Amino acid sequence: MKLPFNLFCLVLCLAPIYSSFVAPLCHENERAALLQFKLSLSTNQFASTDSFAYPKTETWKLAGNESDCCSWDGIECSEQSHHVISLDLSSSYLYGLINPNSTLFELVHLQRLNLADNDFRYSLIPSKINHLHNLQYLNLSRSVFSGQVPTKISQLSNLISLDLSYNVDPSSGEKLLNLGSLSLKFLVQSFPNLKVFNLDQVSISSRVPKVLAKFTSLRLISLHDCGLHNAFPKASKERFQIHWAS
Numbered sequence: 541m542k543l544p545f546n547l548f549c550l551v552l553c554l555a556p557i558y559s560s561f562v563a564p565l566c567h568e569n570e571r572a573a574l575l576q577f578k579l580s581l582s583t584n585q586f587a588s589t590d591s592f593a594y595p596k597t598e599t600w601k602l603a604g605n606e607s608d609c610c611s612w613d614g615i616e617c618s619e620q621s622h623h624v625i626s627l628d629l630s631s632s633y634l635y636g637l638i639n640p641n642s643t644l645f646e647l648v649h650l651q652r653l654n655l656a657d658n659d660f661r662y663s664l665i666p667s668k669i670n671h672l673h674n675l676q677y678l679n680l681s682r683s684v685f686s687g688q689v690p691t692k693i694s695q696l697s698n699l700i701s702l703d704l705s706y707n708v709d710p711s712s713g714e715k716l717l718n719l720g721s722l723s724l725k726f727l728v729q730s731f732p733n734l735k736v737f738n739l740d741q742v743s744i745s746s747r748v749p750k751v752l753a754k755f756t757s758l759r760l761i762s763l764h765d766c767g768l769h770n771a772f773p774k775a776s777k778e779r780f781q782i783h784w785a786s
């Protein structure tokens with residue numbers, strides 16, 4: 541019988557060829573989470589200041605050949621698992637409040653998240669940021685976040701780079717973010733792999749801890765205009781770069 545063999549071959553011989561030409565489709569739950577996040581915000585051309593800014597989420601669609609979220613602007617997926625591992629929505633004209641329960645926090649495979657240079661309208665940094673426990677790079681700079689940095693951010697123990705700088709009021713220029721009861725010492729000790737830490741214009745009431753001097757993974761800590769009073773321990777300056785001015 542020839543037919544069964546042909547059928548057999550059709551499946552077995554063509555399947556690998558077919559699959560090698562089809563782009564890897566992203567996970568459906570992650571695509572839904574991304575689309576929901578997109579819908580929760582508007583875009584406004586005054587929300588970003590970078591001259592290369594453009595609305596990246598406008599290419600995010602659930603239509604035919606464009607529904608693979610791994611190919612959307614700002615998104616990178618793992619080649620093996622196809623999970624979304626990087627989301628770069630910096631300078632994307634995003635405008636509006638970030639819901640504390642945002643579906644953004646369902647993207648638990650994220651290793652990089654960049655929301656810098658948008659206008660989140662004095663949103664608090666949601667405590668659910670700790671759901672993104674694989675994060676190595678987090679950039680929330682220049683995006684009009686306000687209030688206290690949530691304690692739970694300290695659970696992101698894989699962070700290598702953390703930038704919370706220049707969250708200031710767009711009209712008055714006033715500093716909007718503060719570390720509240722979080723001490724610089726506690727934070728620095730929570731991130732054993734941290735190399736870059738930018739806190740420019742974040743209000744810090746704690747003193748600069750001596751422990752910074754022992755903290756060998758740090759390469760750069762930037763503390764411009766944080767309202768700090770005591771100077772750095774001398775030893776620390778020899779080990780890593782400090783950008784600092786009151």
Ligand SMILES: *[C@@H]1O[C@H](CO)[C@@H](O)[C@H](O)[C@H]1NC(C)=O
Pocket residue numbers: 605606
């Ligand atoms: C999707 O299909 C449309 C029409 O068939 C085509 O114009 C467009 O370039 C395709 N987009 C991609 C990303 O392949």
Ligand SMILES: *[C@@H]1O[C@H](CO)[C@@H](O)[C@H](O)[C@H]1NC(C)=O
Pocket residue numbers: 639640641
């Ligand atoms: C977030 O979700 C929690 C639990 O599901 C709920 O209690 C809370 O009201 C929600 N908050 C907002 C702002 O939607």
Ligand SMILES: *[C@@H]1O[C@H](CO)[C@@H](O)[C@H](O)[C@H]1NC(C)=O
Pocket residue numbers: 630631656657679680681682701702703736738
């Ligand atoms: C964070 O994003 C801003 C704006 O895009 C950029 O200038 C800055 O270098 C980034 N910070 C880090 C640590 O990569």
